[in-house]
Amino acid sequence: MLADLIGEFWDNPSYQRMAKALIIAVTGIPLVLLVSGVLSRLLRHRLGQQGGDLLARIVRYGGYLMVLVAVLQEFGFNLAAVLGAAGIAGVAIGFASQTSLSNLISGLFIVGERPFEKGDIIEVGNITGTVEEIGLMALTLRTFDNRSVRVPNEMLVKNTVVTVTRYPIRRIDLTIGVAYTESIDRVMRVLRGVADDHPAVLDEPETIIVFNGFGESSLNFMIGAWTIKEDVLKVKNELPLRLKEAFDREGIEIPFPHRVLAGGKSMDPIPVVLREPKPD
Structure with a gap:
């Protein structure tokens, strides 16, 4: 059967x-x-x-x-x-659907070139965030204020993309002005000492200290301190505070803008100091 x-x-x-x-x-x-x-x-x-x-x-x-x-x-x-x-x-x-096809092809180019990986921090235009997903049509970023941003792949190919966390170390650059009465060598020694004393600042590569020239009201310096990418925010927040404390301790003046006005019949110069208004 x-x-x-x-x-x-x-x-x-x-x-x-x-x-x-x-x-x-x-x-x-x-x-x-x-x-x-x-x-x-x-x-x-x-x-x-x-x-x-x-x-x-x-x-x-x-x-x-x-x-x-x-x-x-x-x-x-x-x-x-x-x-x-x-x-x-x-x-x-x-x-x-030319735009969709362009996004798809751009996604394949991104996968092939690998300019960034999942977990990297990138900058696209005025958007900065962590890469969460690389899709066929778009990239998903998570911004630092916890928003999800969808960026079309075509935009990534046509625009400049900065991969912030591409390399294991980064340099933090700060521009500082001091009064004209200060010694340039002394200021550079203080800047060097503050950078060397910070535990998160690397000894190698060596911190860069540069005298940038003469500003309208100040002698301008640039300090470039190297650190690992995990400590970037820490160094960026703490280094200016330590520099201010060191300047106060050493009596180094951080100036504010000055202007000289001429007035009256004698045209004698009248010094005018511009200060920030104090909050009520």
């Missing part, structure tokens, strides 16, 4: 097509998942985690499409006519 049912099943063309379609689906989908998983692990070494996952996702979607086409063929669908109509529709849709 069972043998007769099996024989009747295999003799029926409809049942045969259903069986073949089921076999294609059952074997094809796990195979696509296996290939995409292996490809993702292999590509992570060259393209990073996000790049490997992105290309593996593309392969996975393409595999699903191939399985679907094979299943439809078993059921007798005329794919030539369908693909022809899809081609005409695709051309029309392509003209209407």
Whole structure:
């Protein structure tokens, strides 16, 4: 009885097509998942985690499409006519979605070049944030005030992108002005001492101390202190405070703008000191 049912099943063309379609689906989908998983692990070494996952996702979607086409063929669908109509529709849709296509192609360029990775801090225009996801169409950034910003991939290719955390160390530059009555050598020694005493400032590369020249009301200096990228905010916050404390301790004056006005019949110069108004 069972043998007769099996024989009747295999003799029926409809049942045969259903069986073949089921076999294609059952074997094809796990195979696509296996290939995409292996490809993702292999590509992570060259393209990073996000790049490997992105290309593996593309392969996975393409595999699903191939399985679907094979299943439809078993059921007798005329794919030539369908693909022809899809081609005409695709051309029309392509003209209407040029921006989306540009974003997709730009995303592939970003994956190939790897200008940044997930977790990096980047600057795009006036937007600064941490890379959370590199997608097919857009990049997702998390800003420092905890907002999620979606940046189209096309914008990343066309604009300047600064990867803040690309290298393990960074330099913090501060510009400082002191009064004209101060000794340049003495000020530079104080700046050097403050940088050398800060625990987060690196000894190598050495801190840069530069006399920038003469300002309107001050002698201008630049101090460039190197630190690891994890301590950037710490050094940026603490170094100016330590410099102010050292200047106060050494009696070094930080000037405010001065102006000399001429008035009266004798045209004698009248010194005028511009001070910031005190808050009420």
